[in-house]
Amino acid sequence: MGASVKKEFFGEKQLSGEELSQKEISEKGEKAEKAAVEPMAVMERERVPQDKNSDNIVVIHTESLTKTYGDLTAVDHLNLEIRKGEVFGLLGPNGAGKTTTTLMLLGLTEPDEGKAMIQGLDCTRNALEVKKAVGYLPDNVGFYGTMTGRENLRFMGRINGLDGKELEERINSLLERVGMTQAADKKTSTYSRGMRQRLGIADVLMKDPDIIIMDEPTLGIDPEGIRELMWLIRDLAERDGRTILLSSHQLYQVQRVCDRMGIFVKGKMVACGTLEELGQQISRDGVGTVELSVYPDNVSLQRILKEIKGILDIEKNSDMYVIHSAFDIRRALSKKLTEEGYTIMHLRQAGSDLDEIYRKYFEKAGEKVG
Numbered sequence: 001m002g003a004s005v006k007k008e009f010f011g012e013k014q015l016s017g018e019e020l021s022q023k024e025i026s027e028k029g030e031k032a033e034k035a036a037v038e039p040m041a042v043m044e045r046e047r048v049p050q051d052k053n054s055d056n057i058v059v060i061h062t063e064s065l066t067k068t069y070g071d072l073t074a075v076d077h078l079n080l081e082i083r084k085g086e087v088f089g090l091l092g093p094n095g096a097g098k099t100t101t102t103l104m105l106l107g108l109t110e111p112d113e114g115k116a117m118i119q120g121l122d123c124t125r126n127a128l129e130v131k132k133a134v135g136y137l138p139d140n141v142g143f144y145g146t147m148t149g150r151e152n153l154r155f156m157g158r159i160n161g162l163d164g165k166e167l168e169e170r171i172n173s174l175l176e177r178v179g180m181t182q183a184a185d186k187k188t189s190t191y192s193r194g195m196r197q198r199l200g201i202a203d204v205l206m207k208d209p210d211i212i213i214m215d216e217p218t219l220g221i222d223p224e225g226i227r228e229l230m231w232l233i234r235d236l237a238e239r240d241g242r243t244i245l246l247s248s249h250q251l252y253q254v255q256r257v258c259d260r261m262g263i264f265v266k267g268k269m270v271a272c273g274t275l276e277e278l279g280q281q282i283s284r285d286g287v288g289t290v291e292l293s294v295y296p297d298n299v300s301l302q303r304i305l306k307e308i309k310g311i312l313d314i315e316k317n318s319d320m321y322v323i324h325s326a327f328d329i330r331r332a333l334s335k336k337l338t339e340e341g342y343t344i345m346h347l348r349q350a351g352s353d354l355d356e357i358y359r360k361y362f363e364k365a366g367e368k369v370g
């Protein structure tokens with residue numbers, strides 16, 4: 001019912017060209033709209049703080065989930081388990097299959113093989129029930145630009161069957177929660193991307209979902225806006241016990257907010273775990289990786305490097321040596337090189353941040369897949 005009301009409102013007669021373009025009438029956008037306007041779940045539910053036992057409840061689960069577009073396998077036999085209250089990051093470059101995965105979880109795209117389950121419900125067969133439990137923030141969240149943030153929320157609330165004092169109170173509390181109280185009465189066309197994203201979260205929270213799926217939430221947001229958004233995401237998970245699945249190709253921006261991450265490359269999840277676990281997975285059996293650049297970079301250098309105890313192998317990327325070793329060799333390395341009369345231009349232990357880890361996985365998977 002809600003969907004048809006919204007569809008009518010989107011009719012060409014009611015919306016100007018500008019508003020239409022803002023709405024991104026793409027296939028995905030339209031589907032996203034449908035997902036957003038499903039009737040609300042019970043509104044004022046008491047949220048119980050998470051107890052230890054709830055930590056292990058798997059709420060999102062995929063089994064061999066696969067989607068192909070012609071010859072292309074956009075999502076390739078994905079097995080995923082996300083637990084209650086977790087912030088899970090689906091990370092990978094553009095085209096990795098992140099959006100396709102989220103669309104299958106929302107029942108907006110049908111898998112060719114395997115299945116996706118949310119809270120025990122099959123996302124394809126029970127799409128309607130799944131949508132009630134899941135709040136979806138698409139990568140291009142749209143609002144009616146001529147309406148204020150508050151008016152947009154009011155509109156959404158009404159579609160979802162709320163009205164009067166209850167609706168106004170809910171709007172106020174949600175605006176407060178996402179830090180949009182001050183901008184609430186400005187037209188959304190004047191909002192920055194970060195403000196739109198936060199209003200989008202308020203909009204999603206209208207139906208008080210247990211699970212929130214956000215596609216590329218940090219896209220186009222300035223660092224300060226991203227910090228606020230990350231804080232809000234953690235709060236939604238920690239304080240409310242909601243489960244959050246977010247996708248991003250901007251790893252550095254989301255790595256700290258995620259409890260666990262899945263690294264996606266060409267439709268395949270090549271690694272999954274906490275930041276620490278990913279670091280351990282990438283370093284082969286406790287091997288360390290060091291980046292080194294020295295002057296002069298002459299023929300004797302490789303021979304000298306090989307004499308250092310603990311070095312397993314040496315790769316060369318343009319003017320940089322990437323050295324794998326059985327333990328931390330930085331001290332021995334700098335001592336030896338200095339003794340031999342070299343100047344160290346760059347010496348760094350690699351593999352400690354996600355960009356590094358991710359680059360490794362990407363290279364590794366690229367060899368296998370591409």
Ligand SMILES: Nc1ncnc2c1ncn2[C@@H]1O[C@H](COP(=O)(O)OP(=O)(O)O)[C@@H](O)[C@H]1O
Nearest residue numbers: 069072074092093094095096097098099100101
């Ligand atoms: N509707 C579609 N028709 C054909 N190919 C598609 C469609 N949607 C996505 N793809 C392709 O599937 C791959 C994965 O896309 P997507 O899931 O959007 O990746 P991501 O969100 O990680 O950037 C890409 O190669 C993309 O071009």
Ligand SMILES: [Mg+2]
Nearest residue numbers: 098099139215
């Ligand atoms: Mg995407």
